[in-house]
Structures are given as C-alpha cells and as structure tokens.
Amino acid sequence: MPENNITTKRASLKSYGSGSYLARDVTVLLDIVDKDAVADVPVSQKEALIQSGQRHYSDMLTLEDAPSAMHEQLYSQALAQGTARTATDVANLAHTLHGIFQSQVSDEHPLVLVSLVRAGLPIGVLLQRALADTQSRYALPSTHYGISIIRDRGLDPLALQLLLDAYPNSPIVFVDGWTGKGAIYQELTRSLEPFSDSSHPNFANIFHQGANVIPLLTLADPAGVAWLAASEEDWLIPSGLLNSTVSGLISRSLYTEPQLGLHRSVFYDNLVTIDHSLGFIDCVNKARRHLSKAPCSLPTFKQPRYQTADLINQLAADYEIGNRNRIKPTIAEATRAILRRDPERILLATAEHPDTELLRHLCTQRNILISVLGDKILPYQAITLIKQRNQEH
Numbered sequence: 001m002p003e004n005n006i007t008t009k010r011a012s013l014k015s016y017g018s019g020s021y022l023a024r025d026v027t028v029l030l031d032i033v034d035k036d037a038v039a040d041v042p043v044s045q046k047e048a049l050i051q052s053g054q055r056h057y058s059d060m061l062t063l064e065d066a067p068s069a070m071h072e073q074l075y076s077q078a079l080a081q082g083t084a085r086t087a088t089d090v091a092n093l094a095h096t097l098h099g100i101f102q103s104q105v106s107d108e109h110p111l112v113l114v115s116l117v118r119a120g121l122p123i124g125v126l127l128q129r130a131l132a133d134t135q136s137r138y139a140l141p142s143t144h145y146g147i148s149i150i151r152d153r154g155l156d157p158l159a160l161q162l163l164l165d166a167y168p169n170s171p172i173v174f175v176d177g178w179t180g181k182g183a184i185y186q187e188l189t190r191s192l193e194p195f196s197d198s199s200h201p202n203f204a205n206i207f208h209q210g211a212n213v214i215p216l217l218t219l220a221d222p223a224g225v226a227w228l229a230a231s232e233e234d235w236l237i238p239s240g241l242l243n244s245t246v247s248g249l250i251s252r253s254l255y256t257e258p259q260l261g262l263h264r265s266v267f268y269d270n271l272v273t274i275d276h277s278l279g280f281i282d283c284v285n286k287a288r289r290h291l292s293k294a295p296c297s298l299p300t301f302k303q304p305r306y307q308t309a310d311l312i313n314q315l316a317a318d319y320e321i322g323n324r325n326r327i328k329p330t331i332a333e334a335t336r337a338i339l340r341r342d343p344e345r346i347l348l349a350t351a352e353h354p355d356t357e358l359l360r361h362l363c364t365q366r367n368i369l370i371s372v373l374g375d376k377i378l379p380y381q382a383i384t385l386i387k388q389r390n391q392e393h
Contacts, residue, residue, distance in 0.1 A: 006166060009165050013163075016028060017032060019248025019249050020249040020272070020277045020278065021248045021277060024132075025128055025129065025144065026124060026125055026248070027145050027146070028117065028121075028145070028250065029146065029163075029262060030117065030148060030250070030253060030263055030264065031262045031263070031264045032250075032264070032266070033264045033266060035267075038061050038266055039061070040061065040062065041062055061254060062340060063251075063268075064244055064251070064271065066245075066271060067242060067245065071242075071358065074358040074361065075241045075242055077357075078238040079280065082238045083283055083284055083287045086126070086219070086284045087284050087287035088288075088291060088295075089219055089230030089231065090130050091138070091291055091295040092230055092295050092297075093127060093130075093217060094138045094295070095138040095295035095296065095297060096228060097140060097173070098131070098137075101140060101171060105140060105142070105170065105171070108169075109167070110141040110142050111131070111143075111170065112172045112173070112205075113131075113142055114175065115145070115147075115174075116147070116174060116184065117146045117148050117247075117250060118244070118248075118252060119178065119247070120146070120177055122177065123176070123177050123219050123239070125144065126281060127144070127217075128143075128144035130288060135289070136289075137294075143167075145159075147159035148253035148265070149184060149187055149253075150187075150255055150263065151187055151325070152187075154190060155188060155191035155192070157191070158258055158261065159262055164202045167205070168205070171205060172205050172208075173216075173228075174214070175216075176216065177218065177219055177240060177332065178218055178221070178222070179220070179221045179222060179223035179225050179226060179330075180223060180328065181324065181327065182304065182306060182308075183324075185214065189214050198211065212303075213227060213303070214227060215228075217229065219231075219237060220234065222234045222307075222308060222330055222380060223304075223307065224307035225304035227300055228301075229298070232307070232379065233379065234330045234379055234380045235331070235355060235381075237331075237332055238280065239280055240332025240335065240336070243339065243340075245271055245276050246276045246280050247277060249267055249271055250265050250266075253265050308329070308379065311380075312327060315327055315383070321385065326386040327386075328341075331359065334346060334382040334384040337384040338362045338366070338384060339362070342387045343384045343385065344385045344387040345369040346371070346382060346385075347372075347382065348371070348381065348382055349372075349373065349374060349377050351372045355381055
C-alpha cells in the first residue's frame with residue numbers, strides 16, 4: 001500500500017474520540033451515541049432478559065450513577081495502596097515489550113496497542129505513556145487504540161480492519177486489565193481465527209509470536225491465559241473498582257451489526273466533575289517515572305494454561321450453575337458484578353482481606369450473602385455468583 005495512502009488512513013482514525021483521555025493517550029474506535037438515545041434498563045429487568053435468552057447483555061445498558069461517597073473513599077484507599085505496584089507492573093510490561101519488539105518497530109511502523117474496552121483502557125493508556133517516555137530505558141515507537149469486544153459476539157471486526165488497513169506492517173498487541181475465567185481470551189481467539197492462516201495478508205500483524213499465539217497482555221492473569229502478564233495474582237487493581245469514571249467516561253460497549261457500523265458506547269458527560277480517568281493515569285505514571293528499582297523482563301506463554309478451569313467447574317457443580325457466565329471471579333469482576341448485576345452471593349477466600357473491603361461494604365449495604373471458603377477458591381480472592389432468574393440458556 002502506498003505510504004501516502006497509509007498516512008491518510010491513519011489521519012482519518014484521529015477523527016474518533018478519546019473519551020476523557022488525552023488525544024495522544026488513545027483513540028477509541030467506537031460510535032459514541034447520546035445517552036438519551038439509549039434505553040436505561042433496570043438491573044433486575046436486564047438480568048431476567050439476559051438469563052431467559054430474550055436479549056443479549058450487549059443490546060442493553062443500565063446507565064451509571066455517580067459512585068457513593070464510601071465507594072469514592074475506597075477507590076482512593078485502593079489507589080494509595082496500589083499505585084506503586086501498578087507502576088512497577090507497567091514498567092515491567094513496557095520493558096518486556098521493548099525487549100521483544102525494539103528490532104521490529106519504527107516510527108513509520110509502530111507497535112499497535114489495542115485495548116479491549118473498557119477494562120483494558122486504563123492499562124493501555126499507562127503502557128502508551130510508558131513506551132512514549134523517552135527518559136526511560138524502554139521507550140518504543142507505539143500507538144494506542146481502544147476497540148470493543150463482546151462476549152458471544154467477538155471483537156468489533158470493522159474497528160480491527162480499520163487498524164489493519166492503517167498499520168499494515170505493524171505488530172498488534174491486545175491489552176486487557178485482568179483475566180477472570182478466560183472468556184474474553186476465548187472470544188479474542190475466535191475473532192482472530194480468520195487471520196490464522198499463514199497466507200493471510202494480516203497474519204504477521206497478529207500472529208507475530210508464532211502460529212496460534214494470541215498476543216494478549218494483562219496486568220493480572222489469574223486464569224492463566226495471557227501471552228504476557230505482570231502477575232497471575234488476584235489483587236485490588238485500583239482501576240477495577242470504578243466503571244466509566246476511571247475508563248475515560250465511556251460506557252460498556254453496545255453491539256452493532258457489522259454492516260451498520262462500529263460498536264456503540266455512551267459518553268457520560270454528566271460524570272465529568274467526578275472523573276478519575278486522567279487522575280489515575282497521572283498518579284501511576286508519576287510513580288513509574290520515580291521507581292528506583294530497574295524493571296525486569298517477564299515471561300511470555302505461547303499457549304493458555306487455564307489454571308482455574310477445574311475450580312470454575314467445581315463451583316458450577318457445587319452451586320448447580322449451568323451457565324458459567326453467572327460466575328464472576330476476581331476482585332474486579334466480583335465488584336463490577338455487584339454494581340451492574342443481581343448477585344446471589346459472594347465467595348471470599350478470607351473474611352477480612354483488605355482488598356475486599358468495598359465488596360464487603362456493598363454486600364452489607366445490599367444484604368448479599370457472603371461465604372468464606374478459604375484456600376478452596378484460590379488464586380481468586382473473591383467470586384460473585386449471579387442470581388438465577390429464569391431457566392438458564
């Protein structure tokens with residue numbers, strides 16, 4: 001493809017927004033729609049529609065309210081507790097990416113970070129800032145985009161094709177915040193299968209680490225499915241405690257048929273005054289720049305280990321759960337499920353673990369049953385079980 005054509009395609013991508021992030025931090029390839037144009041479906045009604053099979057979760061949205069004062073306080077505590085760890089993890093990830101890609105990328109052909117909306121966005125922005133830091137030892141030509149992935153429906157194919165057309169000679173790395181059961185990894189694998197034939201013109205963009213190696217990067221990977229992760233622990237990632245107000249004020253994505261356009265999202269302009277998106281980035285980025293310890297190289301994995309699959313199967317049997325989507329492991333997913341879904345009970349490894357304080361507060365507030373199961377649920381610290389509404393589909 002002629003270089004001027006590529007330049008034009010890249011320029012056209014910049015017409016998309018960045019949510020509440022800076023334009024240099026990320027371009028989000030979503031169709032932003034007015035929240036007044038989206039039906040606000042109450043949680044209980046949404047749960048019944050999802051579980052009965054009448055509607056898919058990505059066809060509905062429960063509009064976000066501002067977090068409570070207690071929720072804000074616990075986020076602030078988590079940020080104070082977790083800033084140094086997040087900064088260290090990001091530095092180690094950036095250092096590892098630099099070691100792998102420094103001989104393959106250039107300003108003309110940068111590494112393309114593709115964050116999975118939404119949980120991937122804060123981590124992708126932190127990585128982009130780290131790789132753009134010319135004062136660091138891991139600076140690397142890179143660019144950062146956010147695209148939608150939806151369980152059962154996959155990666156937005158139009159958004160991915162826009163990137164492949166604009167960066168035909170660049171490797172792509174997908175970024176998410178954490179893994180729970182590995183469901184999004186599986187969705188990513190299915191979405192990328194059409195590119196897995198080595199004769200496909202975009203094979204090298206995606207399968208640059210080898211045939212069938214899905215280049216997924218996460219901050220935490222308890223499920224053991226990521227190609228590259230900072231750790232496999234379930235810990236209190238600060239950005240996992242909030243929704244849009246730490247993810248660029250962007251809603252969870254809504255599905256759009258490919259022939260009709262990009263997946264959609266709402267921009268919560270009513271939450272601008274309580275937005276932590278840039279504050280979180282600036283706080284962690286400042287800590288990263290002041291780390292005294294040199295970054296280390298992290299291991300990469302060619303294939304998923306699925307180290308928690310047996311645990312998930314056992315929980316499904318113990319609690320007679322036919323649909324695994326009702327099991328939400330990790331502190332982050334368990335917390336989000338309480339805020340967005342209709343939980344039946346919360347399973348904890350430890351009764352008083354400081355990382356589950358918000359979860360326990362929300363359970364007390366909403367009279368949700370807590371079961372403390374000890375080592376049985378490790379490596380997860382917390383798991384939310386969603387209430388069964390109807391016959392499962």
